[in-house]
Amino acid sequence: MKSVLISGGGIAGLALALSLSRRGFAPTVVERADGLRGGGQAVDVRGVALKVVDRLGMLEEIRAHRTRMRGMSVLDGDGREIHRSTESTFSSGRLDSGDIELLREDLVRVLHDRAAAEGVELVFGDTVTALDRAEDEAGTLIRFERAEPRRFDLAVGADGLHSTVRRLAFGPEERFTRHLGMHLAIFSANNFLALEDWQLWLREGEAGYGVYPVRGNSELRIGFGFAGEPLPAGRRGPEAQKALVAERMTALRWETPRLLKALAEAPDFYCDSMAQIHLDRWSRGRVTLLGDAGYCASPLSGQGTSLALVGAYVLADALTGSGGEHRAAYAEYERRLRPFVRLNQALATDNPGGPASEESVERAKNAIALDG
Structure with missing residues (x-):
């Protein structure tokens, strides 16, 4: 059974832990915060990401947490309404869409509770400080701020825009x-x-x-x-x-x-x-990056959550297909996911003045097949 250290207890890290646990791996999630982080904005689960949560058996539970907006008003600087819509909102898009908007904290809670119920090791209040011998055939030795060092077969940085794992494995944040x-x-x-x-x-x-x-x-x-x-x-x-x-x-x-x-x-x-985060490669030795740590699209894209969920599924699928052989798995993960990432990052950079067009979002959110 391959052991996998996942740094980051957010959407990406918990989705990966759940997917890997069900495929016979032994994931350990380490989160810097002392518990689940509350607050945050409403996020969207769209397109192919809906298929991911369905395969994880959480679709109906996620739907139960969706926001219930009737519409929106756009105001001028004095608070006078200059536009209103009962068809769409800036945060979620069309209200009659099958996509799901819910609070980030609700999605994290659902993922956490599923992972905990299935025996995933969850460690709060700690963080990775060093990745020793990431190329070693015997695995990489992970050092922590509080816990004793442990050796893992694989390590995944799912620790966000300001990823510690990315800094340790690839270098300073400003490069990317x-x-x-x-x-x-x-x-x-x-x-x-x-x-x-x-x-x-x-x-x-x-x-x-x-x-x-x-x-x-x-x-x-x-x-x-x-x-x-x-x-x-x-x-x-x-x-x-x-x-x-x-x-x-x-x-x-x-x-x-x-x-x-x-x-x-x-x-x-x-x-x-x-x-946004842009790297030529998402992996180095036994270490790879997931979600915002590897390819943050920014909240301006509206697709960060879907990228995290789909990325977690594709990475778990690639590791399963390779029998846990990380070189082949990481290469397959990048081959399949990079086109999807590019289209979704473009939703932010190609539309600096406002939300992307419905056509662009529709194309980007469905631009990958889960089955190879």
Whole structure:
């Protein structure tokens, strides 16, 4: 039985662990956070990714968590409605689509609970610090911040845009990052706007926000977006980031003061640059990369979750087909997945002014066959 260390307990890492466990591998997931991360935006499971969750036996459970939006309003800087739609929203696309929008935390919880129930080893509050002898025929020795070193047959970095595994195996992050000129901040608040299954989007100049209710209209998810260069090193802590976001949003009018008050009080604030990751190869020795760690498309693509789910399935399938022989498996993983990644990354870079066209999304989300 091949042992696999998976760094990252998000969507990509948990989906891979579940897929590998069912195929006779022994995965161990190590997550830096002390538990499952709450908060975050609504994400989309689209196209081929729906087939992945169906094969994992989770499709109906995922559907039960879907958002229930009736439509959206687009507002000018003073909060006046300039457009409304009951057919689609910016976050999910067409409301009559078979695709599923749900909160990221709900999808992670479903994956986690399935993996735990099936005996996957899940380790929280730790992180990888070194990958020793990644080319060794006897496996790679993984060193951790807290736990004792352990040897694994394979190692997978599923630890996001700022992947530690990628840095250890391939080098500094800046070699592979393409900044897209935007930043996104996400946080939750009580539904002080009394929204009922309805989204609001406001933009003026190079800043704007989207607001939508969740949890039976009891909470809001608020997303602030603004243009700018990558965040300076000295402004990457939560409080410094909150101050920077407030600076960039304060010129907006309408409900902005109340939204900024909610930002200051938010317990689950997240902020990062919108960026993509591009590498010539996703593997080195016994180590490979999955999801945002290897080929982040950015939230601007709307396809990060689908890339994580499909990537996990294809990697597990390739490892099974090769009998666990990593060289052949990693080559097959890249051969099958790279065209799919390219099309989905292009949804962000080819449409800098707004959401991609329905035709582009339809083509990209279905641009791979799960069965070879």
